Amino acid sequence: MTQAAPAHKRILLKLSGEALMGDDSFGINRATIERMVEEIATVTRVGVQVAVVIGGGNIFRGVAGGSVGMDRATADYMGMLATVMNALALADAMDKQGLTARVMSAIAIEQVVEPYVRPKALQYLEEGKVVVFAAGTGNPFFTTDTAAALRGAEIGAEVVLKATKVDGVYTADPFKDADATRYTQLSFDEAISRNLGIMDATAFALCRDQKLPVRVFSIVKHGALLRVVMGEDEGTLVYA
Ligand SMILES: Nc1ncnc2c1ncn2[C@@H]1O[C@H](COP(=O)(O)OP(=O)(O)O)[C@@H](O)[C@H]1O
């Protein structure tokens, strides 16, 4: 039996920090991270090169309650360090499941992880290793969604896959508005002008300018990542 070819050769997967929490209220849930790694492993097995940008919102967010009264830039650096912790946990879980993972950080912390060097990242991807980008863009006032757009463009990913708790982009935040309906697809301009809070405008604008499509899909739904990679209709496509 011949297996269908994947729709993408190289993807940039954005995992929100909160996705690692599972049903916990904070931190990293082991079972959840292992399940995510299994899903990533299935797409590497069909020959897709995978790079991951991991968030930090499960540990610290520059704009959240824990940072009240703090200098914003300092809080953001703490948020970026939180993503490094998540990246280490994710890479560890990958190694345990037989994948070879390499963490690359946008902030130099050499004793902990190697720094981000673009040609090195490309080399790892060609070798079939999973590259986990940590520390966001390395700059305060940005988000890991923007880091996903940036790294996605830099490594020539064909698509940014934003794995999140909701199964696509809705007309309004579905957690707040029960009448919200899901888009199958929409343009970046529509997403920006309608102020759909699923990704920040900086990330959307970068993807739009680089003509890098984004697909938003559910990380909770089993097998969704593989279906996305195989080109099946899943989540919402945001296109240039
Ligand atoms: N128009 C929208 N469509 C879908 N989700 C939305 C929308 N507006 C806001 N959201 C929220 O965005 C979240 C997804 O973004 P994500 O980056 O994963 O979460 P967070 O920013 O909380 O870490 C969803 O959980 C949802 O509550």
Ligand SMILES: O=c1ccn([C@@H]2O[C@H](COP(=O)(O)OP(=O)(O)O)[C@@H](O)[C@H]2O)c(=O)[nH]1
């Ligand atoms: O380029 C970046 C990426 C992240 N952050 C900080 O790191 C936190 C965690 O990232 P994010 O909120 O994007 O994580 P996620 O929502 O994906 O869990 C953010 O709140 C910011 O404080 C930052 O300052 N610059």
